[in-house]
Amino acid sequence: MNEKGKFKILLVFLALIAVFVVITAVLETNNQKKQLDKFNEYFSSPTEKLIYFYKDDCYYCKLLKPAKEAVLDKNNIDYYYVNSEKVGTSVLNKMLDKLGITKFGTPTLAVVKDNKVVKIQSGVFNLKDDNIKDLANFINENNVADLSEFIAGLESTEE
Numbered sequence: 001m002n003e004k005g006k007f008k009i010l011l012v013f014l015a016l017i018a019v020f021v022v023i024t025a026v027l028e029t030n031n032q033k034k035q036l037d038k039f040n041e042y043f044s045s046p047t048e049k050l051i052y053f054y055k056d057d058c059y060y061c062k063l064l065k066p067a068k069e070a071v072l073d074k075n076n077i078d079y080y081y082v083n084s085e086k087v088g089t090s091v092l093n094k095m096l097d098k099l100g101i102t103k104f105g106t107p108t109l110a111v112v113k114d115n116k117v118v119k120i121q122s123g124v125f126n127l128k129d130d131n132i133k134d135l136a137n138f139i140n141e142n143n144v145a146d147l148s149e150f151i152a153g154l155e156s157t158e159e
Contacts, residue, residue, distance in 0.1 A: 011107070032091045039095050042080045043112045047142040050079035051099075053108040057085075060124050063109045068130035077145045111142040118142055 002011075042049040052068070054061040072079055084092055084106055096102075099110050099117055111118040117144045125134030133154050140147040 003015065019043075021099070023111060030087045035087050036091050036094060038080060039082070039091075040099075043098060044115050045112070046114060048111050048113045048118055050077065050139065050144045051082060051095075051110045051112060052079050053082045053084050053104075053110070054108055055085050055106045058106045060105075063127070064107050064131055067135040070130075070132045071135045071139060071147070071150070075145060075147060075150060079144075109138065109150050111144055 039051065039066075042051055050072075054064075071077070082092075082095065084104075087095075096104050099112070099120065101108070101110075101120065105122055107123065109121040110114075111120075119138075121138055125131045125138070133151065135155065136147045136151050138143050140151060
């Protein structure tokens with residue numbers, strides 16, 4: 001193959017790389033827009049909604065995970081689960097600005113309604129137990145869902 005042929009192949013290869021980079025950027029931008037749109041949908045809801053920020057490798061998020069599964073998932077509570085590492089820095093900052101959070105850590109639970117923050121819980125509720133009752137009380141007291149029967153069941157098993 002002569003030099004002209006090698007040069008053409010190199011140009012085609014570089015063009016393919018450029019197309020791949022552009023497509024990846026467009027897909028990432030669309031994903032970030034969807035994340036922000038979903039956040040805004042929850043934030044502007046006329047009823048109390050829960051937004052749950054976490055990171056996969058966060059020790060405290062792992063401590064809260066059994067409570068999340070026992071309370072939120074088993075009771076079919078509608079919440080928005082935001083992985084703070086994967087959402088993108090600019091989107092995360094927009095979300096935190098809207099919530100008025102200046103010092104951010106995970107896990108963070110935000111109850112929102114009508115474009116306002118109702119309550120924010122940063123970190124686990126306590127390090128001494130599984131946080132199930134604390135999370136259930138948080139959900140119940142902030143009107144995200146009525147968990148009074150669930151909480152009563154927890155209290156009856158404690159006795």
